Amino acid sequence: MAQNPPPAPLAVTPVANIPGMLVLTLPVPGDNRGWFKENWQRAKMTALGLPDFGPVQNNISFNAAIGTTRGIHAEPWDKYVSVATGRIFGAWVDLRAGDSFGEVFTTELGPDTAVFVPRGVGNAFQTLAEDTAYTYLVNDHWSAEATDNYAFVNLADQSAAIDWPIPLERAELSAKDRAHPALADVEPVQPLRTLVLGAGGQLGTALRRHFADRADVDYATRAEADLTDAAGLAARDFSGYSTIINAGAYTRVDDAETPDGRTAAWAANATGVAALARICAARNLTLVHVSSDYVFDGTSPSPYPEDAELSPLGVYGQSKAAGDLAVGTVPRHYLIRTSWVIGDGNNFVATMLSLAERGISPSVVNDQFGRLSFTDTIAAGIAHLLATGAPYGTYNLTNAGEPASWADIAAEAFAAAGRDRADVTGISTAEYFAGKQAAPRPLNSVLDLNRIHAAGFAPRDQHEALHAYLASRSPGGPSPT
Template structure:
């Protein structure tokens, strides 16, 4: 094919998926030609992502010029995604899946001229053979080359009998490097492990639930605050993020009343905003998906209706203000799930366990009855997070609590007391203003009810809060309800 003529008619680009290697995509590109030569849009972000290519964020463009027909390079699997194409000439491209999993060893081949490009996922081995002289092979990658990155390459021999690539020019007649000739056969190749998920704050209520939720998976790592502190800028910047695709931040400063003190204010802003902003930058720079937990306290609670995800932020106290600032930082990450929840109940100290202790000790508490919302059990939150990630739901903000009608803290307390065998009358309801009169306490939103329509639209249906509460109490040491 003469490269000064248009190889294809000037129609729109199209994308087809490989039928053998998951995630490998073939892009047909319109090439516009006239008497001067031709022109093409080799990578056009809006068009390509609109057709289904990942928004993979290329940071480096490399060109390999090959003077002779039969120049053969590969098979190399690199620790980044690639978008390969031809500027001049023509190649025979071959790809071998070297990722650990069911598709390991699968092969895909196709000829590429300037009208065709291929998106190659991380861990898929890449090779090509030139079919014309003076061929310029070009590729975009979404990480910078480094000597350290080369240590993470995986290789397979071009002549491997198992993958059995039908090279147009026999390898004994082709131009190969000595390194490529010495690559291992498929049976001896090192499989590329999948990128992992890192859970921060793994010792808290939600972190504990996430440990249980992902206990069967070896691609999830957990870090407590002692192991990786979000507020320690040196530790965060020095951490090796290259092994991860996703970070779940389950850590936060949640001592609402103490956040109103001098020391508490500093700690709340450090953990909930400054540290989160640093994490957001890290996730953006490393193309990571960030899952971050938000709170009903970012609202003032004056709405008569359930709060949708896009309701205006209007926090009342320091805790809510620091969480709102963190939310704004998270929203800058291209791949983010901001999971807003309320009235969290899990392992450790929480309202339900406090009420259960009072019931068992014969105490008759006074509980506020004009703050409304829904409980959010950590198991439900963990399941919802896993659902968003597994289904690759659209990025953005999602409200997530258990379902059911709005209820008050006093109603929750009554249910706990009944399950403990106490009479309903043991709990006395009181208004927030009266309950906190004369006390040093942070302001609370009276309405914490979150609209769950968006997460339900993804196919996730949170269980009823009272059913979850009774199940939670069944699991209590005394086996209540």
Template structure:
């Protein structure tokens, strides 16, 4: 062992995510010592917190032992305990770097992080070489692998010892050439609540690529109790929870209360357990109803929760559950309008039918279109800012439901003065069933989401576009 005293350092390669690390090795007359895996130091240096669950050792007694090229559906932390190897890695993932090759020698003072889908291979350069690797999934017969022939002409790996002179398994000799390798797709994204307004907006935003799955409640019922065994979750990278119980007033009834807690809290807790156990990112959509609306200023992501009614209480409980997941984005939004029955559509219909409505004018907020929420979710997943809660609404001056109704009338060619503003109490005075309390102030501060590079669309402009398409 020659390289004593190096500092811990990282070195990027030409393959995205494949990173070489120098490891400090401390030696004396007795031998040497190193921290082969030290989570706190290495994640601080940029190593993904990939959550290893297994440590494997491959002992090779002869020089020239050659293994690979295997691309497994998990991440690997590769190092050498004793001896020395020539390592070769080929990107077998979908994308512009497919087929890119990187080689380097590893001794005990070096390690390399190998992301899922990058083909891994090595050749021993010394006798009694112990090749070690941490992985973040257990072997499974259902896992899908990709392989590449060690002698592939496109990768053109310059093996130090000719392949004709070394020990190779028959399986490795039989692997396909690069032209015949099916690229490894990205980890899957599962969108739950795909049949709802936000689910449909997410499909429009994210598309129908093979690694994106959409599931309605009928296809994947989180309240059924078997969610944690319903998928091979290690094949997934993201769960987007676009489903929720949103019948605000019905949630105040005995039956509605049970359904709201089941969908908005218990189901989210199940998703949080799945995400935490499998290292997934959980995207959960929250609501302004987690606040009581008493603030005189816009609510920030850090303001204390104080829900008024059952719906708000269940959403707050869901937020608390989602926040236990290390990798989470909680999207807090308000006054949502999407494809389907909604306030804007109702007002447009009333205007067209000659009905002059009374509309609440003592609640303030901003409209948020589902397309905007979907765009924000895609942005967060693509740009990867710090995990946590982000407010997402339309931009512009806060307004009231009555003022929005007037805008709808005007934009559809009708007289906005036909809309009469009333208090919340007056509006619900004649309600036949229970009425949930509403926050009077639903304005959410957008500073944090803007800091990620996302520019919220103007709510009035979005309303105009919505009514004219």
């Protein structure tokens, strides 16, 4: 008996004129009994470039007659379509806002072919054989309300100029499909939005500044979206979003050691973050969360890489470490570790400038070493990771350059204010906090920046950034950026 030829290997091919759309060639081995295929194989397909789009619903469309034609519909979710039996002619029209709006792609689909259709691309199918059934996986649950967010275009639109194998006047169409609007009358599908939580803080202010020209970014202060309000968070509508950036946190390190502060720190940094992580995981959202060098004990003799073991010393660091673990359960996450954050409003450098201007000569710890993280650098780094589609995971993100002590930074501020650097007296951490109720501090806060560099982002040298910040704070100096 003649043997069937070996099936074509699994392959994923981008569609040139519709960004994000993919055609998959599926191996379909068969013998005298019939055939078999792996219709959906997450590990193999994502390795070849299919987005890990997180399907949550599987639908089947059965069509008895040749020429049954459905569409053109753009649904508010991604779709993976393949044929179970029979054959179809597929047509896709990009209805997303942007340069590719109105682009058309057509091909035939059999059991050996599948397509990935990104959200906002209209799709239509015409059966070429009797008893045709095709299946589609989608990454959101269908509901009657969801149809309010569909976009449609007429199957016979002249500008789309789809060459249907079976003329539409002889095809089986629904009355609704015949009544869809022309392409010129279609309201383009807008991209999913990004939501910044904690938009009233130092980092939130920097993110507002960085995304100032983006109409697809929304902002919520703690008063508008409180992570410690689990019920309010769960009731919020996240259906229009693809990405959540959590810039909010409890950061009062010393107060976290008090009974009330401990409760507040864990509520915001751990329990609230865990609730947000569950929401993002359930809705397949990308979660960007900002963490801290305080998740480490600072005893390492070298910079901390992203995969260093967690070893927090105090309540603040412990609550942040717990939040990190929750964020790690989200399939699409960027965990951003920073240190020594400097932004608009009150911060260490601003305090040192104030002391210098008031004639005070402070004692500042000289055995804690790290790098400053200017909020504009953090915001730019986050935007870079999102824009480039960098691999998900943890990234250290501080300014670059030679590490310094807090006393070194204070001396720079005093020099900028016209004071003598020697007016800042160095003191050990143990001496400075002797007899005071304070949280333990890591002595080494230097974070390894190799991974963020490998992702294509080069943070500015901390000393250059510090000098620019100090110049902006001087009378007549430029505004900080």
